[in-house]
Amino acid sequence: MEITQQLSSLPRERQEDEPDQQKEEGEQKEGEEEKKEEESTVVEDDVPDISTLSEQIDEFLSVLDRFKDAKEEKAARPQVPETAVEQFVTAVENEIAKYESDGEELPLLDAINRVSRLHLELSGFSQDANYYNVTNKSGCVLHHAMCFLEDEFFSLLDAGSSGRPHEASPKESNSCEASPAYPKETVEKLRDIAAAMISAGYGTECCEVFIAARSKEVEAAVSSVGYEKGSIDDVVKMPWESLEGAIATWIKSFRHFVSVILPAEHDLCNQVFSVDPDISTTLFHTVAGGVLLHLLVLPEAVAMTKRSAEKLFKVLDIYDALRDATPTIDSLLPDQADDFSLADELTSVRSRLGDAAISIFCDLEGSVKSDAAKTPVPGGAVHPLTRYVMNYIKYACEYKNTLDLVFHDHHTPFSVQLMELMDLLDSNLEAKSKLYKDPALSNIFLMNNGRYIAQKIKGSSEINMLLGETWYRKRSSNLRQYHKNYQRETWAKVLACFKDEGLTAAKGGVQKPVVKERLKSFNSLFEEIHRTQSAWVVSDEQLQSELRVSVSAVVVPAYRSFLGRFAQCLTPGRQTEKYVKFGAEDLESYIDELFDGKVPAPVARRRT
Numbered sequence: 001m002e003i004t005q006q007l008s009s010l011p012r013e014r015q016e017d018e019p020d021q022q023k024e025e026g027e028q029k030e031g032e033e034e035k036k037e038e039e040s041t042v043v044e045d046d047v048p049d050i051s052t053l054s055e056q057i058d059e060f061l062s063v064l065d066r067f068k069d070a071k072e073e074k075a076a077r078p079q080v081p082e083t084a085v086e087q088f089v090t091a092v093e094n095e096i097a098k099y100e101s102d103g104e105e106l107p108l109l110d111a112i113n114r115v116s117r118l119h120l121e122l123s124g125f126s127q128d129a130n131y132y133n134v135t136n137k138s139g140c141v142l143h144h145a146m147c148f149l150e151d152e153f154f155s156l157l158d159a160g161s162s163g164r165p166h167e168a169s170p171k172e173s174n175s176c177e178a179s180p181a182y183p184k185e186t187v188e189k190l191r192d193i194a195a196a197m198i199s200a201g202y203g204t205e206c207c208e209v210f211i212a213a214r215s216k217e218v219e220a221a222v223s224s225v226g227y228e229k230g231s232i233d234d235v236v237k238m239p240w241e242s243l244e245g246a247i248a249t250w251i252k253s254f255r256h257f258v259s260v261i262l263p264a265e266h267d268l269c270n271q272v273f274s275v276d277p278d279i280s281t282t283l284f285h286t287v288a289g290g291v292l293l294h295l296l297v298l299p300e301a302v303a304m305t306k307r308s309a310e311k312l313f314k315v316l317d318i319y320d321a322l323r324d325a326t327p328t329i330d331s332l333l334p335d336q337a338d339d340f341s342l343a344d345e346l347t348s349v350r351s352r353l354g355d356a357a358i359s360i361f362c363d364l365e366g367s368v369k370s371d372a373a374k375t376p377v378p379g380g381a382v383h384p385l386t387r388y389v390m391n392y393i394k395y396a397c398e399y400k401n402t403l404d405l406v407f408h409d410h411h412t413p414f415s416v417q418l419m420e421l422m423d424l425l426d427s428n429l430e431a432k433s434k435l436y437k438d439p440a441l442s443n444i445f446l447m448n449n450g451r452y453i454a455q456k457i458k459g460s461s462e463i464n465m466l467l468g469e470t471w472y473r474k475r476s477s478n479l480r481q482y483h484k485n486y487q488r489e490t491w492a493k494v495l496a497c498f499k500d501e502g503l504t505a506a507k508g509g510v511q512k513p514v515v516k517e518r519l520k521s522f523n524s525l526f527e528e529i530h531r532t533q534s535a536w537v538v539s540d541e542q543l544q545s546e547l548r549v550s551v552s553a554v555v556v557p558a559y560r561s562f563l564g565r566f567a568q569c570l571t572p573g574r575q576t577e578k579y580v581k582f583g584a585e586d587l588e589s590y591i592d593e594l595f596d597g598k599v600p601a602p603v604a605r606r607r608t
Helices: 002-046 050-069 082-102 108-123 128-161 184-199 203-224 232-236 241-272 277-295 297-304 309-334 342-370 383-396 400-409 413-431 439-458 461-496 512-533 541-569 574-579 586-590
Strands: none
Touching: 002 413, 050 082, 050 108, 082 128, 082 586, 108 128, 108 203, 128 184, 128 203, 128 574, 184 241, 184 400, 203 277, 232 297, 241 297, 241 309, 241 461, 277 297, 277 309, 277 342, 297 309, 297 342, 297 461, 309 342, 309 383, 309 400, 342 400, 342 413, 383 439, 383 461, 400 461, 400 541, 413 439, 413 461, 439 461, 439 541, 461 512, 461 541, 512 541, 512 574, 512 586, 541 586, 574 586
8 A cells, every 4th residue: 555655646746846857957057048148258358458459469570570580490480379369350340340330539540550560461471271360350350441541531631621722832841740731630640541551552542542532622722713624625716805814814723723732732742641752752743743734725725726916915924824833843743754744745835835926926027018008097197007016016025035935946036036027017118108199298107107116116125125226226317317308398399489599680689570479489388288287197296396396497597588688679568468478477386287187277367
C-alpha cells in the first residue's frame, strides 16, 4: 500500500516541482543576459576616447618610422594594433557623421590627417595579410573624409566671399592674412583643408573645386563693374553707338580686373595653397588666365570691325588699357611650360588693334585726298574739311605717345605720317581755292583756312612738337604771301587811281579831266569792293583786324594825299560833290565793314 501510494504520488510531486524548475531556468537565463549586458558595458567602457586612440596611432606610426629607418634589412615588421586602428578610424568616421548631421565645430582636421598618414603607411605593407583588413578599413574612412572635406572646401569658397567686394589686395605674403575675398578665418580653413587633401593624394579634386568656385566668383566680380561677356560675333554686329558704350564699360572693368582682382586672386591662391607653390601658380593661371581670355574677346572683335575715322580714339583707348596692364600681367602671369602663352595672346591683340589704328588714320588721309567737292564755301570761309581734319588731328595728338608706339612698330614715325596728312590737306585746299572766280577771294579762302590751321597748331603743344618750328614758320610765310596776293588782286587797281602819271600837262598844269576820271574810277571801284567784300567772311577777329588795318594803311593815306594835291582842281559845289564822295574818315569806316559776312547797305555820301 505504501509502494502504491508512493507510485501514485510521483507525478504529482513532479508537477509540484515543475514551477520551481521553470523558475530556476528563468533565473538562469536572466543571469546570462545580465552577464552579457555587463560584459557589453565593460567592452564599451573599455573603448578609449579619440584623443587616447590618436596617441596610440601616433605611437604606432613612430614605430613604423623607426622600422623604415632601421639599418638591419631583416628587422621584424611591427605588429599592427588592429583593435586600436579599427577603433580609431571608426571614431573618426563617427565624428564626420556627427559633423555632417548637426554642423557642430569639431577638431576633425588633425584626426583626418592622422587617418591619411596611417593609410599611407599601411599601404606600404598592403601585401601582408596581417595589414590587409586595417588598410582597407582606413582607406574607406579616408575616402569618406576626403569627400567630406571636398564638400566643406566648396561651401567655404562659395559662401565665404558672398557680399565681399574685391578691393585693393594686401601686401603679398604666404601667411594667412585677410583676403579681399574672404575673412581671415575662412582663408585659414581653406588653407588647412587644401593641405590635408593634397597630402592625402586628393589634390586633383581639391584643385577642381577651387577652379570651379573661383572662376565663377572672379567672373562675377568683373561683371559687377558692368562688363557683360559676349562673343566676337556679338561685338562685331553691334551698332557703333552701342559698341562705344560697351568699350567704355570694358575699359573700366578691365582696369579693375588688372589693378584689383588680379593681385587679390594671386594672394588668395598663395595663401590657400601655401603648401605647394607650384599648385598655387597653376591654379592662379587657370582661374585668372581664363577670365583674362574672356576679357580679350572685345578688343579682338573691335580690331575686326569695319574701319571708320570716329573709331580711332576708342581703339587707342583699348590699346592704352592693354599696354598699361602688360607689366602687371607679365609679372603675375608669367609664361608656364606649355604651348599657350597669355603674354603672346595679349601682344597679338594689341598688335591687331595697332594695325586697326594705323588703317583708320591712313583711311583719313585717303578721305582728304579724295575730297573733291566742286561747290566753294560762301564768302571764302573756313572749309568744313579743314575744321574736321584739324579737330581730328588735335584730338589724335592727345594720344601722341600711343600713336608714336603704334606707328613705330610699323617703322613709320607718327610725325612723318602727320606731316603727310597736313600736306594732303594743303593740296586739297589749294585745289578748292581755284573754285572761286575772284583771285582775291581765293586768297581770302586760303588765308582763312591757313589761319585756322595755324591757330590749332599753336594751341596744341603736341602738334607743335610733332610738326616742329620749321614747318610752322613755313606756314606763317605762306599766310603772309596770301595776304600780299589779296592786297595786290583787290587794291592794286584802286591805288592805280592815285598815280601821278598822266595827271600833269606838258607845261606843269593839271589835267582836270584825268583827275575827274580818276576820282570816278576810285568811287566805282571802292563801292564795288565794299559791296562785294563786306559779304566775305573772316571769322578770326585778329586776321579780320589785320586785313582792315593793312587796307586802311595803304588806301586812306594815298586817297588823302591825292585829294590834298588835286581837290582844288574841282569847282567847289556840285562838281566837288559829284567827284569826291568820301572823306578819309569815311573810307576808314567803310573799310571796317569789310569781311563781316553781311550784305551791306548801299554806300551813301558821307562828307566831312
